[in-house]
Amino acid sequence: MTKSLAFIVAQSSPLDAVLAPVYWLLAQWSEFMFDVARWTGLGLLQYQYMHRAVLVGLCIGVMAPLIGTFLVHRQLALIGDALAHTAFAGVAVGLFLNAVLDFGVSPYLTAIIVAMIAALSIELISEVTDAYNDVSMAIVLSTGFALGTTLISLNAGGLSVGIDQYLFGNLATVSRENAAILLVLFAVIVGTIALTRNQLLYVTFDETAAEVAGIPVNWYNRTMVVLTALVVVGAMQIMGVILVAAMLVVPVAGAAQVSRSFTGSLLSSVVLAELAVVVGIGLSYYGEATAGGVIVLVAVAIYVACIVLGRLRTALGEESAAETARIDASGADSKAEPTTD
Amino acid sequence: MTTEGPVAELDDVTFGYTTTPVVEDISLRIEQGEYAAIVGPNGSGKSTLMRLILGLLEPDSGSARLFGEPAHRFDEGSRVGYVAQQASASKEMPITVREVVKMGRFPHVGYGLLSASDWEVVDRALDVVGMSAFADRPVTQLSGGQRQRAFIARALAGEADLLVLDEPTVGVDAESVDAFYALLETLNDDGITVLLVEHDLRAVTDHAERVVCLNRRLRFDGPTEEFVDSDALAETFGTAVSAVGESG
Numbered sequence: 001m002t003k004s005l006a007f008i009v010a011q012s013s014p015l016d017a018v019l020a021p022v023y024w025l026l027a028q029w030s031e032f033m034f035d036v037a038r039w040t041g042l043g044l045l046q047y048q049y050m051h052r053a054v055l056v057g058l059c060i061g062v063m064a065p066l067i068g069t070f071l072v073h074r075q076l077a078l079i080g081d082a083l084a085h086t087a088f089a090g091v092a093v094g095l096f097l098n099a100v101l102d103f104g105v106s107p108y109l110t111a112i113i114v115a116m117i118a119a120l121s122i123e124l125i126s127e128v129t130d131a132y133n134d135v136s137m138a139i140v141l142s143t144g145f146a147l148g149t150t151l152i153s154l155n156a157g158g159l160s161v162g163i164d165q166y167l168f169g170n171l172a173t174v175s176r177e178n179a180a181i182l183l184v185l186f187a188v189i190v191g192t193i194a195l196t197r198n199q200l201l202y203v204t205f206d207e208t209a210a211e212v213a214g215i216p217v218n219w220y221n222r223t224m225v226v227l228t229a230l231v232v233v234g235a236m237q238i239m240g241v242i243l244v245a246a247m248l249v250v251p252v253a254g255a256a257q258v259s260r261s262f263t264g265s266l267l268s269s270v271v272l273a274e275l276a277v278v279v280g281i282g283l284s285y286y287g288e289a290t291a292g293g294v295i296v297l298v299a300v301a302i303y304v305a306c307i308v309l310g311r312l313r314t315a316l317g318e319e320s321a322a323e324t325a326r327i328d329a330s331g332a333d334s335k336a337e338p339t340t341d
Numbered sequence: 342m343t344t345e346g347p348v349a350e351l352d353d354v355t356f357g358y359t360t361t362p363v364v365e366d367i368s369l370r371i372e373q374g375e376y377a378a379i380v381g382p383n384g385s386g387k388s389t390l391m392r393l394i395l396g397l398l399e400p401d402s403g404s405a406r407l408f409g410e411p412a413h414r415f416d417e418g419s420r421v422g423y424v425a426q427q428a429s430a431s432k433e434m435p436i437t438v439r440e441v442v443k444m445g446r447f448p449h450v451g452y453g454l455l456s457a458s459d460w461e462v463v464d465r466a467l468d469v470v471g472m473s474a475f476a477d478r479p480v481t482q483l484s485g486g487q488r489q490r491a492f493i494a495r496a497l498a499g500e501a502d503l504l505v506l507d508e509p510t511v512g513v514d515a516e517s518v519d520a521f522y523a524l525l526e527t528l529n530d531d532g533i534t535v536l537l538v539e540h541d542l543r544a545v546t547d548h549a550e551r552v553v554c555l556n557r558r559l560r561f562d563g564p565t566e567e568f569v570d571s572d573a574l575a576e577t578f579g580t581a582v583s584a585v586g587e588s589g
Binding site: 195208 | 492
């Protein structure tokens with residue numbers, strides 16, 4: 001352990017020095033995965049790149065539905081798509097800087113910066129116009145993608161070769177550095193949501209009442225969109241630009257079908273997302289298909305199953321609901337004169 | 342919690358979303374323990390006036406004060422409970438009644454967890470509005486009246502001194518409306534100031550003690566029984582509704 005840590009610290013890049021503790025965690029995770037491979041005989045866990053891919057997938061399965069739950073219930077499902085496309089522009093900026101100026105910066109870091117700027121722009125536009133709207137999101141989405149494709153075309157010879165991994169995601173290209181960046185993002189995102197869960201819930205459910213209650217609504221809206229940008233960039237490695245928004249929306253939509261409470265829907269959406277990630281990565285590995293696509297297809301299948309389950313529960317519950325309605329009607333008089341303590 | 346002085350105070354307030362004022366030269370004081378209703382025809386500026394009182398909007402001229410502080414800078418959010426039209430809160434979001442009422446404690450707990458005493462306040466609020474039996478039911482499965490009771494419970498859980506309701510009975514069935522207003526009267530008897538923005542004149546004349554009638558400018562401000570006999574009713578709403586005065 002000490003030897004590996006010393007090796008990591010000896011790395012040349014300043015980013016490597018900052019990420020050294022995370023690299024150590026990744027090394028521990030990899031050792032654990034090798035053990036799991038030995039115990040289970042699972043072929044896909046015999047490769048170190050798959051260890052990173054599984055870890056990144058599991059992190060996406062937590063953070064995407066966590067923030068997605070707040071977005072979906074504010075009818076902001078499309079914001080993930082818009083930010084993913086601006087993140088693509090950020091990737092292109094990184095690749096461009098590397099090709100032209102030999103910066104050696106991870107395109108994911110430039111993607112984080114560009115996506116955060118785009119996220120705050122969308123939020124500030126909505127604050128000025130007093131509404132989120134499809135048009136502004138469509139414009140941000142198109143601008144991001146147009147900027148990305150333009151920058152790439154300017155350097156077509158060198159850049160277009162590696163662009164597929166950003167568009168469609170790739171299990172095999174999750175580098176140690178990118179996995180470490182994602183773990184840092186994961187800690188920031190989950191920590192922020194855990195800290196501000198009360199305020200985010202109030203703002204999501206009833207923005208005006210939250211404002212009256214003294215919660216700085218604009219501040220939390222900005223927090224929400226910036227966190228979304230971070231999730232999108234983090235998840236892009238495996239899911240790709242085109243499909244990343246699905247993980248913000250599909251598990252949440254499935255959870256909404258089977259949950260009665262907000263806490264329940266948060267937990268269910270994480271469980272459903274993790275199921276989609278684990279099954280999706282497994283199927284894509286053995287089926288030699290693109291992981292992002294398979295994960296989303298599994299998530300959609302789970303969503304359909306949730307709809308069926310939700311309908312079944314409703315049908316079975318109709319009788320008891322009718323019974324409750326009778327109780328409501330007979331209890332109306334007593335509610336007209338509520339008691340006070 | 343109580344303080345000296347009026348709960349809300351507007352002094353010569355004018356406000357417009359564009360250059361045309363929506364409300365103009367409004368001066369009024371809402372005292373502690375009052376049950377007041379703001380009425381006016383569609384587009385009269387009554388919801389805007391409510392937003393000015395709450396500090397959600399800042400006057401173009403004049404001053405708006407809430408519990409003695411400039412309303413738009415007022416930061417003791419838990420002292421004010423807000424209940425919107427039930428239509429605006431009808432999202433298909435999975436959330437239970439208890440989770441909604443719990444939000445009333447958020448200004449008190451900030452980033453922390455609710456303590457046992459916070460949960461006691463939540464349970465008591467549910468009990469006051471007669472919703473204890475529905476605490477674990479999803480809000481989406483409630484009737485309009487039950488849903489509004491849940492929102493009032495949220496305000497009570499916040500231990501609000503002022504309850505502001507914006508057309509709370511729109512879309513609520515007639516039977517539940519009576520029970521809803523009976524609840525408001527009980528809360529007002531317990532010392533909570535109630536400020537109601539209402540389109541239903543009969544509900545106002547039956548329940549509120551004071552009427553603020555608005556049509557961009559203040560047309561009437563006084564006891565309900567005087568409003569019923571005043572010219573303001575017919576002038577603001579037309580003769581068709583003057584029957585409210587006769588029956589009310």
